[in-house]
Amino acid sequence: MSLFGKLKNRLLKTSSKLDEGLEAIVKDATQETAPVSPQDEAVLPVVDTSDEATPDLAEPQSDAAEPVADQTPEPAPLETVTPITIAPVVDDAAQPSKPGLLGRMLGRKVNPTAARRVLDDEMLEELEELLITTDMGVDTSMRVTAAMAEGRFGKKLSAQEIKDLMAREIARIMEPVAKPLPIYQKTPQVVLVVGVNGSGKTTTIGKLASQFRAAGKSVVIAAGDTFRAAAVEQLQVWGERAGVPVLTAPEGSDPASLAFDAMTEAQNIGADLLMIDTAGRLQNRADLMEELSKIVRVIQKKDPSAPHNTLLVLDATTGQNALNQVEVFQKLADVTGLVMTKLDGTAKGGVLVSLADKFGLPIHAIGMGEQIDDLVPFDPEDFAAALMGLEE
Ligand SMILES: Nc1nc2c(ncn2[C@@H]2O[C@H](COP(=O)(O)OP(=O)(O)O)[C@@H](O)[C@H]2O)c(=O)[nH]1
Ligand SMILES: [Mg+2]
Numbered sequence: 001m002s003l004f005g006k007l008k009n010r011l012l013k014t015s016s017k018l019d020e021g022l023e024a025i026v027k028d029a030t031q032e033t034a035p036v037s038p039q040d041e042a043v044l045p046v047v048d049t050s051d052e053a054t055p056d057l058a059e060p061q062s063d064a065a066e067p068v069a070d071q072t073p074e075p076a077p078l079e080t081v082t083p084i085t086i087a088p089v090v091d092d093a094a095q096p097s098k099p100g101l102l103g104r105m106l107g108r109k110v111n112p113t114a115a116r117r118v119l120d121d122e123m124l125e126e127l128e129e130l131l132i133t134t135d136m137g138v139d140t141s142m143r144v145t146a147a148m149a150e151g152r153f154g155k156k157l158s159a160q161e162i163k164d165l166m167a168r169e170i171a172r173i174m175e176p177v178a179k180p181l182p183i184y185q186k187t188p189q190v191v192l193v194v195g196v197n198g199s200g201k202t203t204t205i206g207k208l209a210s211q212f213r214a215a216g217k218s219v220v221i222a223a224g225d226t227f228r229a230a231a232v233e234q235l236q237v238w239g240e241r242a243g244v245p246v247l248t249a250p251e252g253s254d255p256a257s258l259a260f261d262a263m264t265e266a267q268n269i270g271a272d273l274l275m276i277d278t279a280g281r282l283q284n285r286a287d288l289m290e291e292l293s294k295i296v297r298v299i300q301k302k303d304p305s306a307p308h309n310t311l312l313v314l315d316a317t318t319g320q321n322a323l324n325q326v327e328v329f330q331k332l333a334d335v336t337g338l339v340m341t342k343l344d345g346t347a348k349g350g351v352l353v354s355l356a357d358k359f360g361l362p363i364h365a366i367g368m369g370e371q372i373d374d375l376v377p378f379d380p381e382d383f384a385a386a387l388m389g390l391e392e
Contacts, residue, residue, distance in 0.1 A: 003376060004101060007386040010368040014134050014349030015389030021130040022159040026117045102171055102381045105164065105390050114158035124149055127162065134350030134387075135319035140357040141350075144169045167388040170353050174380035179362035181208075181309060181337065188220070188266035188274040190299055190306035194292060194333050195313035196325060197280040200341030200367055202231050204313050205275045206238025207367070207375035213242045217272040222262035223248045224255040224295065225279040235277060241372075245269075255279065256294040263302045276307070289332045296333075311364065313339045314355070319348040326359055341367030344374070349387055 008015070117123055124145050131141035148165035157165075183189065191208075193201045202225065209219045221239055223246055225231040232248045239246035247265060249258040259276050266274040276295065281288060299306045312335045314322040322340070329335050338361050340352050356363060363378045385392075 003379070004382045004386065004392060007368065007376070007382055008389070010344035011349050011383075011386045012389075013345055013347040014343075015387055017134060017347045018130060018163075018387070019159075019389045021133065022127075022162055025123065025126045025130065026115050026157070026159045026162070028117070100381060101392065102164075102167055102385055102390075105167075105385060105392065111158065111160060114160060116156035116158050118154060118156050119149055119152050120154070127166075131166075131350060133347075135348040135354065136350030137320060137323070137354035137358070140173070140354045143173070143357065144353070147172075163388040163390060167384040167390055170387065171380045171384035173353060174356045174363070174378075174383060177356045177360060177363045178378045178380045179337070179364065180377055181311075181364040184308050186303075186305060186308065188263070188271045188303075189308045190263070190266075190303065191273060191275045191309045191311060192278065192292075192295065192307040192333070193275060193311045193313060194278050194329055194335070195280050196315075199280060199313045199315040199318075199325075200339075201225070201280060201313045202234050202277055203238075203370065204311075204339050204341060204365075204367060204375060205277050206235060206242070207372050208365075209238060209244045209273075209275055210242035210372045211375065212273055213244055218269070219244045219273045219275065220262055220266040220269070220271045221246045222259050222274065222276045224259055224277045226251060226253050226255050226258065227279045227281070231277065231279075254294075255291060256298045259295045260298040260302070263299045263306070267302065285328070285332065292333050310334055310336050311339055312337070312361075313341060316340050316343045316348055316351055317346045319351050320354065322351050322355060323358060326355065326361070335361060337362040337364045339363075339365050339367065339375075344368045352383070353387075 127148075128138075128141045128145045131144060132138060136144070144166055147169040148162065152165075181191070193205055195201050205221060209221055212219050219242075221235055221244055223232045223235045226249050229251050232246075232251075235246050236248070238244070245265070247258060247262040249255070249261075255278065262274055262276065265271075276299075278292060278295065279288070296307060310333050312326065312329050312333075314325055316322070318325070326335070326338070338355065338359075340355070340363065343349050343352070343366050352363065352366070355361070365375050366378050366383070368374045368376060
C-alpha cells in the first residue's frame with residue numbers, strides 16, 4: 001500500500017468525523033435553501049485549481065535536504081545524506097516523483113450534482129466548530145476557515161470543495177515544519193528523547209533505531225528510563241530485533257551516569273547515533289528538569305555540542321493537552337523537534353495542525369501504530385489530504 005493510502009486508513013477516525021460533520025453542515029442548509037439550479041453551479045468554478053491552487057503546494061519539497069540550521073547551529077549537517085532514514089525506502093520507490101498530491105487532487109472536476117451551501121458567517125462558524133472537534137484548536141480552526149472563505153463568501157460550496165480547500169490551507173500551515181530528523185556529520189550524534197509517560201518515547205526510539213540500523217547506521221541506545229523495568233525490557237526487545245546494543249542500568253539508578261557510560265561506549269565503538277530514553281514523570285517538574293539537565297551536563301563533558309537533537313514525543317490521543325506539554329517541555333529542555341505518536345485510532349488528529357501553527361517546531365515523524373514501519377516521515381500534503389479524507 002502506498003504511504004498515503006496507509007496514512008489515510010490510519011487517520012480514518014479523524015477524517016470520518018470531519019466527513020460526517022461536513023456532510024451534515026452542507027446538507028442542513030441544502031434542505032433549507034432552494035435547490036441549486038444548474039445555472040448556479042455553472043457560475044461557480046469554486047475550486048480554482050489551475051493557477052492559484054497549485055503553485056505553492058506543487059513546489060518541489062526540499063525538506064529532505066534541509067538542515068535545521070536555525071535550531072542547532074553548531075554541528076554541520078551532512079548535505080549529502082538524505083536524513084529520511086525514517087522513510088521506508090520501498091514506498092518512495094513505488095511512488096514516482098510526486099508532482100504535489102494535493103495539486104493533483106484539486107485538479108478534479110467539479111461534481112455538478114453535489115449538494116451545496118452558500119458560504120456565510122453561520123456556515124463558517126459551523127465549519128470552525130467542526131475543526132475544533134478534531135482538536136485543531138480555536139485559533140488554528142479560525143485560520144483555516146478564514147483562509148478557505150477568502151474570496152468565496154456568498155458562493156455555493158460542496159462538502160468536497162470545502163475539504164479540498166481546507167486541506168490546502170492545512171498543508172500550507174504544516175509545510176514549514178515538515179523536517180526529517182537531521183543527520184549531522186558529528187558522531188556520535190546524540191538524540192535525547194523526552195516526553196510524558198506513555199507518550200511513546202521508548203517505542204519511538206525502538207522504531208527509529210531499527211530504521212537507522214536498516215539504513216546502515218550504527219546505533220547505541222541508552223535505556224535512561226531507569227524507573228520502569230518494563231521500559232528497559234521493551235527497549236531490549238527492540239534492540240535485539242534491530243541488532244542495536246541497549247545499555248541499561250539497575251532499576252532506580254542514576255540515568256545521568258548511564259547516559260555517560262552510553263556516550264563513552266558510543267564513542268568507543270564509533271557509533272553514528274546515540275539515542276537516550278528518559279523517564280517522563282511530570283508530577284514533580286523540578287525533579288524532571290534536574291534529571292534532564294544532569295543528563296545533558298554529563299554528556300556535554302564528552303561532547304560540548306551534545307545533545308544534537310532533543311525530541312519531544314507527544315501522544316495525539318491527548319488532544320489539545322499536547323500543546324501544554326510542548327510549553328512545559330520547552331522549559332525543561334531545549335526541544336529541537338517533535339514526534340507525534342498514536343495518530344492511528346484517534347479522532348483528535350487535528351492537534352498536529354494546531355501544534356504546527358502554534359509552535360513552528362519541526363515535526364520529524366508521526367507514529368501510526370506499534371510496528372517498526374508505523375513511524376513514518378511527516379509529509380504535510382499527504383497528512384492534510386488524509387486528514388480531510390481526500391481520495392487520490
Ligand atoms: N497505536 C499506537 N500505539 C503506540 C504508538 N506509539 C507508541 N504506542 C504505544 O503506546 C504505549 C506507550 O508507549 P511507550 O513507548 O512505552 O511510551 P513511553 O512511556 O513514553 O516510553 C505502548 O503500548 C506503545 O505500544 C503509535 O504510534 N500508535
Ligand atoms: Mg518509556
